[in-house]
Amino acid sequence: MDEDRPKSPLATPGPVPKAVVSRLSLYLRELQHLVQHGHQTTSSTQLGRVLGFTDAQVRKDLAYFGQFGYPGIGYRCEELIAAIKQILGTDRSWPVALIGLGNLGRALLRYRGFGRQGFCVVAAFDIDASIVGTEIEQIPVFHLDQLAEVIDERQIRLAIIAVPSPEAQGVATLLVNAGVEGILNFAPVTISLPPTVKHVEVDLAIELEQLSFAVVNRGEKT
Amino acid sequence: MDEDRPKSPLATPGPVPKAVVSRLSLYLRELQHLVQHGHQTTSSTQLGRVLGFTDAQVRKDLAYFGQFGYPGIGYRCEELIAAIKQILGTDRSWPVALIGLGNLGRALLRYRGFGRQGFCVVAAFDIDASIVGTEIEQIPVFHLDQLAEVIDERQIRLAIIAVPSPEAQGVATLLVNAGVEGILNFAPVTISLPPTVKHVEVDLAIELEQLSFAVVNRGEKT
DNA sequence: TAGATTGTTAATCGATTAACAATC
């Protein structure tokens, strides 16, 4: 061992709870925020306080992946950022396909927030003849028929579904057959996929329902 | 007791785990889907299979709120839909405020998916003089200065934040002071609020990070 | 050194699942 720190840049990740991974993303976002404000180091206590977790949880979560801290000091922000990016796979750039260019799809195309962590929509798909072949926000729009071909060509592994609900399952199947490995689904419908393909569902109405529930049940501590 | 069924339309909801409430939303979505396809009844087994839960979990979740099923039969879809809507508070219409009319904000304004469960954006806010005073998609656009006034007037209790990250906390505070009780935050930053105000954060980049993690760590069962 | 903070183990807490009597 010629170098002792960071101790385990990517320790063997055994089975990691899903909740741990999403907290990892929050740690990363907060660390980037801290760096922007000139912080060099932070601690599990500080990170936990801002995000609403206990210090023990922050340390336990990181411990799934290795040893990143310095007893008595805390964590060096830049170092921990690099480590988490490597764990999450965002230490590289990810070309992403977007399917469906209705209101939501177009907004996602324009949305600059994805780029923040290296995600970049490089191809969009629709079946509307009036936009196929054009570019929107400098992104080429292809017909759905060209899906497999373009995904293969551009080595796309992640895709975003923003089509109407009834089409979502069909598009998802096309994507899987084209070799896509991860799908972010905005259509408000549960799609079924082989267990080898990871998918995340975002249903904006459901998020609002969580709010209305909380508001209606004020007092009953949830 | 003149009527015995449904046994407990809204039983005293003790402390309900957050995860239960989001599954409730999924049950509702699936039940509405089943009704659209002509089903009259369903069962915990069927509901669980489609959504990827065990039958026991479906029954346990519902048991937090009362008794809605019929042994030997299952659940009458329409009846359970009405019960869940009442629990979630979506048996009524919710006027919602939207703050920030950048790309994402405009898309949310046009997005029809909210209406599905009775949420309706009735007022939008921005600080851009070129759109204040106009209507977008028939929704009036106000200056941020008019926030408290309009929220009070229109009895708005829920709001969606779609402003740039640096403004999010300030806007959140304005909303709370104006009496808003629930906030859906799309800015990729953790906002801090009094515990009486419920908030949900949706960070699109973080959703994609969950995918890249899964793809990079294929094989290691997560 | 004294103070701060880590990584990790053990204890606690909460959520999921299995099992089954009761019911239709």
Next chain:
DNA sequence: TAGATTGTTAATCGATTAACAATC
């Protein structure tokens, strides 16, 4: 009646927290 399915209790499983020796 036999078959299906509920609501609920008890058992299992997993995740969070507390505590503390080791370290800087």
